[in-house]
Amino acid sequence: MINENYKSMLSAKSVIRELSEYATARGKEIGYENVFDFSLGNPSVAVPQEFTDEMIRLLETEDTMTLHGYTPSLGNPLYKENIAKSLNERFGMNYGPEHIFPTTGAAGAISHAVRAVTKPGDEVLTFAPYFPEYGPYITGAGLKLSVVPADPSSFQINFDKFLEMLNKDVMAVLINTPNNPSGVAYSTETLKRLSEVLTAKSEEYGHTIYLLSDEPYREIVFAGADAPYVSKFYPHTLSCYSFSKSLSLPGERIGYVAVNPACEGAEFIVPMCGQISRGTGHNCPPSIIQQAVAKVCSLTADLSVYETNMNIIYDTLVELGFTVVKPGGTFYIMPKALEESSIEFCKKAKDYDLIFVPADGFGAPGFFRMAYCIDTEKVQRAMGRLREFVKEVYKKTA
Incomplete structure (x- = not known):
């Protein structure tokens, strides 16, 4: 049947x-x-031309097994090292390669991250307006997705409604900034308050509430916008990224989960993502794309x-x-x-x-x-x- x-x-x-x-x-x-x-x-x-040049160089100079062989189950080491280095230099973080897990875009990143910090039956909160595909990402993991109504005056977080809906069954909060569909970036003030709420409620409920930050538009920020790096505000943050927008590579399906080193269970989450892959059939993004993006991960189109x-x-x-x-x-x-x-x-x-x-x-x-x-x-x-x-x-x- x-x-x-x-x-x-x-x-x-x-x-x-x-x-x-x-x-x-x-x-x-x-x-x-x-x-x-x-x-x-x-x-x-x-x-970027640099990406094209690197693809050509790889195809012309590297042996086929290096290009097309299986990667380690937790990803290409060079890719992980260069992602960590780029994030540290740009945002003042202290990631190591052990905190980076390559995925098939931000969708794959969210799907792995949410499974790593929840169990079936748990609740995940997100904020309207939100990307509709969050529905299958979350419910497909056996979780309940609840949507906090929007504040249409600003499309920042509606904290009154958020506090009404936050409860002991919520194990993760999923945000998207800069946001699809509104284009709004969560401000420093918003992220500080979000961190304060999650810290206080984690203590009250006796368990960590993880923050999953969906940020494929992180590099598309306009003049004067206040759009800080989310993981700087709350230690228990898993950043879910894609190079689809920053490098104009949507068809290559390449991204990553970056686990804040201060996150509870940080030493386990990337290896756990490897095990999650076994159950979902993910098994790493393409080898050659990991290698090419590793060389240009700090650039943008x-x-x-x-x-x-x-x-x-x-x-x-x-x-x-x-x-x-x-x-x-x-x-x-x-x-x-x-x-x-x-x-x-x-x-x-x-x-x-x-x-x-x-x-x-x-x-x-x-x-x-x-x-x-x-x-x-x-x-x-x-x-x-x-x-x-x-x-x-x-x-x-x-």
């Missing part, structure tokens, strides 16, 4: 993927340059276009009377729709070939997400179409 749980998931299609597929099909009709597709968060800037695009969109939204919190990073922005239903708003926008994602699935009904990882020239043309849409449908002008 087939697994009914996974069968039932087939009917829950991703709204983002459906909209992206619609935009592709529409592009075949009218030319994709005329479809203003803000649906999918696929990096739009070139991979040219990420400046995202800030340029954000400013164009933010200024236009404000001009048109939208309620919107200015992003501190990522390549997302999440305005409030011009009517109660963001789903209806996005349907109407489609008539103007503007492809927006309703944020209901992100835990923020009434808002919509725009992923602006597209060419700036297209963003500028899209703003003209947005003005036309808002004027004709909602009778609003600048």
Whole structure:
């Protein structure tokens, strides 16, 4: 008999993927340059040349077993050493290679990290707006995911609701900063208070509450934003990272878990992740990608276009009377729709070939997400179409 749980998931299609597929099909009709597709968060800037050069060097000079043989179950030593060194130099940490576990992107990192610090039946809290895939990551580990409602005025943590929901069954808190879908980065003040709450409640409940920090957008931070390194604030933090955005390598599925050396059980967590891999069939990211990224892990692609695009969109939204919190990073922005239903708003926008994602699935009904990882020239043309849409449908002008 087939697994009914996974069968039932087939009917829950991703709204983002459906909209992206619609935009592709529409592009075949009218030319994709005329479809203003803000649906999918696929990096739009070139991979650093240094990565390409290193891949070529490896293929031309290294023997095939070094390139393509099995890596140790806990990852390539050079990759782990260089990641630890980079984090220490950039953020004043004291990681060793023994605190780094290579994963297939941030998704693999979260899946390993949450299993390492919980047992089936435990509860995990996260904060709206949140990435919808947290659902299967957490429930797939036999855990309960509870979502703290958003503070739509800032999209910082809603501490009143958080304190209401925090209880002795919560073993981990999962955050995402800078945040998909809002683009907001948690501030120093927010992270300090979060650390204080987790410290006090861990003592009250008699067990450590771990903090899982999902941070694939860590390097996409805009001028003036307060976006500190999360693990500096709370010792029991596991950082979950991906190079998908910083190096524009989403298809290579390469990331890591970084265990704060001051974390309870730090000496066990990476070896435990190796055992978790045995049960999930993970068994390390590709060997050659670990080797190549090891040499460029402190670099980024040219990420400046995202800030340029954000400013164009933010200024236009404000001009048109939208309620919107200015992003501190990522390549997302999440305005409030011009009517109660963001789903209806996005349907109407489609008539103007503007492809927006309703944020209901992100835990923020009434808002919509725009992923602006597209060419700036297209963003500028899209703003003209947005003005036309808002004027004709909602009778609003600048």
